[in-house]
Each structure stands twice: as C-alpha cells, then as structure tokens.
Amino acid sequence: YHMQVSQQDVLDVTMCPSEHEVPDFAKFTFTPRKILPKETPCFIMKMMKDLGFIDTFKIKSDNLARFILYVRKGYRDVPYHNWSHAFSVAHFAYLALTNFQLVEKGYFTQLEALAYFISCLCHDIDHRGTTNSFQQQSNSVLASLYSSEGSVMERHHLSQTICTLNTGGCNFLDALSKDDYVKCLDLIKDMILATDLASHYKIHSRQLAMAQEGYNKALPEHRYYLASLLMTCADLSDQTKDWKETKKVAQLIYAEFFAQGDLEKGMGRVPANMMDREKASIPDHQLEFLTQCCICIFRILATIFPNAKILVEAIKQNIICWESSKRIFDRLCIEGKTSYEVLV
Numbered sequence: 634y635h636m637q638v639s640q641q642d643v644l645d646v647t648m649c650p651s652e653h654e655v656p657d658f659a660k661f662t663f664t665p666r667k668i669l670p671k672e673t674p675c676f677i678m679k680m681m682k683d684l685g686f687i688d689t690f691k692i693k694s695d696n697l698a699r700f701i702l703y704v705r706k707g708y709r710d711v712p713y714h715n716w717s718h719a720f721s722v723a724h725f726a727y728l729a730l731t732n733f734q735l736v737e738k739g740y741f742t743q744l745e746a747l748a749y750f751i752s753c754l755c756h757d758i759d760h761r762g763t764t765n766s767f768q769q770q771s772n773s774v775l776a777s778l779y780s781s782e783g784s785v786m787e788r789h790h791l792s793q794t795i796c797t798l799n800t801g802g803c804n805f806l807d808a809l810s811k812d813d814y815v816k817c818l819d820l821i822k823d824m825i826l827a828t829d830l831a832s833h834y835k836i837h838s839r840q841l842a843m844a845q846e847g848y849n850k851a852l853p854e855h856r857y858y859l860a861s862l863l864m865t866c867a868d869l870s871d872q873t874k875d876w877k878e879t880k881k882v883a884q885l886i887y888a889e890f891f892a893q894g895d896l897e898k899g900m901g902r903v904p905a906n907m908m909d910r911e912k913a914s915i916p917d918h919q920l921e922f923l924t925q926c927c928i929c930i931f932r933i934l935a936t937i938f939p940n941a942k943i944l945v946e947a948i949k950q951n952i953i954c955w956e957s958s959k960r961i962f963d964r965l966c967i968e969g970k971t972s973y974e975v976l977v
C-alpha cells in the first residue's frame with residue numbers, strides 16, 4: 634500500500650462533527666446509499682461508537698480513522714462492488730446488531746459483533762467487478778494464487794483486509810489480547826469467505842434445518858451457520874429496500890455482469906446468459922434470484938429473528954415489481970418497441 638492517506642484526512646475523520654442525528658438511520662427501511670460518500674467514514678465511526686466497540690476494545694480513533702480511509706481506498710471504481718456497496722453492507726450489520734440485539738441476547742459475543750461489522754466493511758476490498766469463474770477463465774494472478782482452495786475473490790478480499798490491518802498506524806485492534814486478536818482474525822476469515830454465494834448454496838439446507846430445529850447458541854456449527862447467514866443477508870440487503878433502490882442496484886450489478894460478458898466475448902468465450910447483454914432478461918433472472926435464493930435466506934433469518942419479517946415483505950414487494958416490469962417489457966418487445974436498457 635504505497636497509496637497515502639493524509640494526516641489531515643485522518644484528523645477530519647477523528648474530529649467528526651457530533652453527527653446531526655439522521656432520522657431513521659437505525660431502521661431497516663433506511664437506504665444507506667443516500668449518505669454522501671465524503672460523510673461515510675464519519676458514519677462508520679458513529680456506528681462503531683454506537684455499537685460500543687470503541688470503549689469495549691479501547692480503539693484509538695486515529696488508528697480506526699486511518700484504517701477506514703485505507704479500506705475505502707482499497708475499493709475500486711467499478712459499477713457495483715465499490716465503497717458504497719461496502720458501506721451499505723456494513724450499515725446492514727449495524728441494523729442487525731441493534732435491531733436483533735445480537736450481543737444483548739447472546740447470539741454474538743462483543744468480539745463476534747466487531748468481527749461481523751469489520752468483515753462486512755472489508756468483504757469486497759479490491760473487487761474488480763468480475764466473478765470467481767472469470768478469474769479461472771482469464772488465468773488471473775488471483776486465480777493462480779487461490780484457485781486451488783476456491784472462493785478466489787473472497788480469499789483476496791481477506792488478504793487485503795489483513796494487509797490493511799498491518800499497514801502502519803491502521804491496527805485499531807492492537808489493544809486486544811493475543812487470544813482475542815487471533816480469534817477476531819479467525820472470525821473475519823470465516824465471515825468474509827462466507828460471502829462467496831457458491832459457498833452459501835452448499836450450506837443453505839443446513840441453515841434451514843438449524844432454523845427449523847431451533848437455533849442453539851451452545852452449538853459451534855449453529856453459531857457458524859448464523860454468522861454465515863448474517864453475512865449473506867448483509868451482502869444482499871439492497872434487495873430488502875424499496876423498489877426505486879432495488880431497481881437502481883440491479884442496473885449497477887448488470888453493468889458489471891455485462892461488462893464481464895463483453896470481456897468474455899472478446900476472449901472468444903461464450904458468457905453465461907446473465908452476463909450477456911444480448912441474451913439476458915433481467916426481470917426473469919432477478920425473479921429467479923429473488924424467489925429461489927434471496928427470499929429463502931431472509932425467511933430463515935425471520936424464523937430466528939421475528940422482526941426480520943419486514944425484510945421478507947420488502948423482497949415480496951420487489952418480486953411483484955419485477956413481475957410487472959416483466960409484463961411491460963414483454964409487451965414492448967412484442968411491439969418491437971425497445972431494447973432492454975431503455976426499460977430498466
């Protein structure tokens with residue numbers, strides 16, 4: 634990391650103005666993407682203060698400020714997997730910790746809560762806007778480093794997180810005991826690796842069984858499944874917001890998918906339909922994703938935390954909106970009136 638973060642930038646973040654209370658900031662209906670990018674570092678500090686991390690772990694604010702600024706620099710300017718995605722995922726972690734009272738009710742220890750919040754903030758550092766399978770296909774450096782273990786991008790995000798912690802003046806965890814520090818990095822590893830959606834599919838049925846049997850805090854595997862579930866929920870939390878937000882986010886995701894598809898065509902490969910701007914039907918693909926994947930995950934969450942039901946309802950609303958947008962799209966296509974981009 635030769636990229637420098639100036640002392641003034643650090644000072645600005647440590648001296649965050651006593652934030653004007655943003656109404657509804659701690660509600661599930663709040664859309665974190667409305668926070669101005671330049672204010673996001675201060676809001677990360679605020680959330681960590683609210684969550685009690687600063688006091689519990691004796692975190693020095695200039696180290697934390699420097700860490701946050703380096704993490705923000707670590708994200709690239711790609712359509713979706715950028716700093717505002719990281720900020721929105723960390724905001725969901727804050728909502729889950731406060732609204733589900735994860736620590737107060739014994740689901741998480743304070744250390745697990747800290748690891749959860751930090752993992753959400755860092756889970757996509759240095760994302761290039763391309764998928765794990767694209768790393769293999771393009772024989773990227775990351776594939777040569779990590780493809781033997783799988784979850785290529787996630788292993789890179791984890792490595793970048795640890796590198797940032799080891800950057801001078803960034804280790805805000807240095808007041809932790811040796812045991813807690815090692816435990817925290819272990820938790821961050823499990824949590825960031827859990828954001829590989831392919832890994833989620835492998836454990837989904839066990840997470841469902843866990844919720845149906847009844848969550849048991851004493852079981853290590855239940856604690857692992859819950860932490861993984863909460864990571865996936867945070868990563869997909871844009872889908873629990875209002876339609877305007879969900880549609881806007883879908884456009885960003887498909888901007889990345891289609892750019893990858895263009896790259897794959899340029900490499901003489903045939904991209905998956907969802908990556909091919911000529912073949913993809915965004916409403917159909919999103920209906921499949923929301924009904925087969927997204928809503929199932931949040932239904933499991935809602936069996937463990939009843940007040941997560943409003944998140945399931947929000948996804949149902951978005952499914953209805955995608956169905957009506959599909960009907961309009963189909964009718965316009967029949968009339969030969971539009972290419973898909975126009976509609977979305």
Ligand SMILES: Cc1nc2ccc(C(=O)N[C@]34C[C@H]5C[C@H](C[C@H](C5)C3)C4)cc2n2c(-c3ccccc3Cl)nnc12
Nearest residue numbers: 764828829830831834868869871872883886907919922
């Ligand atoms: C709205 C929305 N739609 C999404 C539609 C599809 C996929 C997606 O990766 N599908 C899969 C489908 C199978 C099995 C694995 C590996 C590949 C083959 C590709 C997953 C992700 C989607 N996604 C994400 C998201 C979450 C985590 C990482 C990356 C992303 Cl982009 N966040 N929001 C959304």
Ligand SMILES: [Mg+2]
Nearest residue numbers: 756757828829
């Ligand atoms: Mg990711």
Ligand SMILES: [Zn+2]
Nearest residue numbers: 718756757868
């Ligand atoms: Zn993500």
